[in-house]
Amino acid sequence: MKKAIQITGLKELPVLKDITMEIEENQFITISGSNNSGKTTLMRILNRDIIVTDSIEVEKKRIEEYSISDYTNLVQAVFPMEMIWNGETVEEELEYAPKNHKEEIMKGLHIKRFLSKEITSLSKEETILLQMAIALLKNPKILLLDNIGPYLGDYKYKVLLFLKKYQKNHKITILYTTLDLEDSLSSDYLYILSDGTVVLEGNPMDVLQQDNLIHKIGLKVPFMIDLSVKLKDYDLIERIETDPERLVDVLWK
Amino acid sequence: MEITWKTKTNQKIIWKEEGIHGIFILKEQDFKNVLPSVPMQGLEVVKELEEFHQNTVYERVYQEIRRKDLELKNPKKRMLDSFKIVDLSPDIIDRSYLQLSSSERKKLSLSLALLSNPSILMIEEPFRNLDKKNERRLLLLFQKMQEEYDKTIILISKDPNILYQSTKNILLFHNQKVIRQGSTKEILEDIEFLEKEDYPSPEIVQFTNLVKTKKKVKIDYHKDVRDIMKDIYKHV
Numbered sequence: 001m002k003k004a005i006q007i008t009g010l011k012e013l014p015v016l017k018d019i020t021m022e023i024e025e026n027q028f029i030t031i032s033g034s035n036n037s038g039k040t041t042l043m044r045i046l047n048r049d050i051i052v053t054d055s056i057e058v059e060k061k062r063i064e065e066y067s068i069s070d071y072t073n074l075v076q077a078v079f080p081m082e083m084i085w086n087g088e089t090v091e092e093e094l095e096y097a098p099k100n101h102k103e104e105i106m107k108g109l110h111i112k113r114f115l116s117k118e119i120t121s122l123s124k125e126e127t128i129l130l131q132m133a134i135a136l137l138k139n140p141k142i143l144l145l146d147n148i149g150p151y152l153g154d155y156k157y158k159v160l161l162f163l164k165k166y167q168k169n170h171k172i173t174i175l176y177t178t179l180d181l182e183d184s185l186s187s188d189y190l191y192i193l194s195d196g197t198v199v200l201e202g203n204p205m206d207v208l209q210q211d212n213l214i215h216k217i218g219l220k221v222p223f224m225i226d227l228s229v230k231l232k233d234y235d236l237i238e239r240i241e242t243d244p245e246r247l248v249d250v251l252w253k
Numbered sequence: 254m255e256i257t258w259k260t261k262t263n264q265k266i267i268w269k270e271e272g273i274h275g276i277f278i279l280k281e282q283d284f285k286n287v288l289p290s291v292p293m294q295g296l297e298v299v300k301e302l303e304e305f306h307q308n309t310v311y312e313r314v315y316q317e318i319r320r321k322d323l324e325l326k327n328p329k330k331r332m333l334d335s336f337k338i339v340d341l342s343p344d345i346i347d348r349s350y351l352q353l354s355s356s357e358r359k360k361l362s363l364s365l366a367l368l369s370n371p372s373i374l375m376i377e378e379p380f381r382n383l384d385k386k387n388e389r390r391l392l393l394l395f396q397k398m399q400e401e402y403d404k405t406i407i408l409i410s411k412d413p414n415i416l417y418q419s420t421k422n423i424l425l426f427h428n429q430k431v432i433r434q435g436s437t438k439e440i441l442e443d444i445e446f447l448e449k450e451d452y453p454s455p456e457i458v459q460f461t462n463l464v465k466t467k468k469k470v471k472i473d474y475h476k477d478v479r480d481i482m483k484d485i486y487k488h489v
Contacts, residue, residue, distance in 0.1 A: 035354055150381045153281060179384050219384055224456075234482075236485070248464055248467055
């Protein structure tokens with residue numbers, strides 16, 4: 001598989017100590033880690049808000065060699081509540097954006113229900129959804145989503161499912177940072193950062209079974225996995241169960 | 254201490270019990286609706302710290318003192334006292350918004366509220382953007398503020414897991430009115446009631462309830478996954 005992003009020995013002191021990642025094309029990647037582990041700094045670097053040299057290749061070209069417009073066409077990012085708006089209403093705002101896959105994005109991100117609202121009266125949840133819609137309408141090959149989960153409320157899982165489907169259908173790469181490891185369950189690959197380095201990586205289900213290390217880092221293991229791992233350690237079950245009904249049936253046959 | 258207020262939607266709320274209180278809401282607009290209809294003496298609402306454009310924390314704190322029209326003999330001392338209550342290092346005063354960590358931002362928003370020396374703090378989504386370690390530290394801080402500084406702490410959240418772990422008394426507020434008020438344990442373990450009102454229940458309670466109803470196994474409700482694990486071990 002082709003690499004979308006290659007990061008080698010990235011340092012951005014004092015936060016990032018040594019990051020190496022090989023991110024394949026058309027994947028949904030979750031990056032987790034405790035507060036101050038370096039997630040947002042990494043996203044800022046990949047969005048070129050912080051300039052580094054020699055450590056990162058995006059689509060086989062060094063990040064610093066791209067022109068601003070070429071890089072903006074390739075990579076879009078959403079950082080919560082950071083947006084300069086052009087229009088007064090959501091509808092007006094969307095008029096300024098390109099129209100790639102517009103219907104699909106509007107539906108998947110539930111934009112239509114607040115289309116006529118004024119930008120200044122949007123809730124946090126609506127603001128993030130609109131930010132995401134505008135980023136996707138620009139048809140990027142790589143989308144960076146930094147810690148948007150806590151602001152999506154009840155829409156979080158619906159939005160994650162939509163993003164996963166959209167990402168596969170349109171062959172884009174998504175990097176999604178979160179504190180909530182439950183969000184990683186539908187992703188293709190999970191990285192966990194601690195103190196500026198990658199401490200765990202791999203298939204999310206395999207990584208999440210490292211419960212002792214995850215607790216030590218200061219993260220919360222999703223409840224069903226946490227319970228399953230402990231039950232497995234006591235030989236009460238043979239494999240990790242994420243479905244409560246199934247777990248209960250396995251325990252009391 | 255008894256607390257009473259009338260919400261923006263004209264609902265009267267009375268709290269007589271001690272301990273950390275929780276308000277469980279379903280929709281974001283209820284964050285606003287549940288607040289007092291008029292500013293209340295001694296009550297401060299703590300929201301997520303918005304990005305500030307002053308160069309330093311020090312300037313942001315002074316802007317807050319001016320905004321609230323606080324007549325302080327020694328503003329710097331009040332600032333440092335409020336930092337001390339929330340365990341915030343005075344070293345941050347020269348930093349900008351972007352130079353603060355998530356937990357420092359959370360503590361700064363609390364210390365801005367403490368400048369007026371309120372007796373009641375209503376805190377919106379207290380643990381949003383905090384990892385488990387910082388969540389635990391902040392909860393201990395709320396307990397300290399309540400026990401040592403005699404503050405009443407009210408957490409407003411949409412997350413039943415957080416409210417189950419952190420509060421003693423709870424109030425369910427939905428569609429602009431109070432649905433139920435009482436012991437957190439009693440209400441959040443009443444799955445039938447929560448389902449009827451479209452409220453989610455804590456994951457650990459859901460699982461315990463599933464074991465009780467589906468397999469008729471008498472395990473107890475626990476807050477910690479290690480305790481439920483021990484109970485399962487005894488009953489399998």
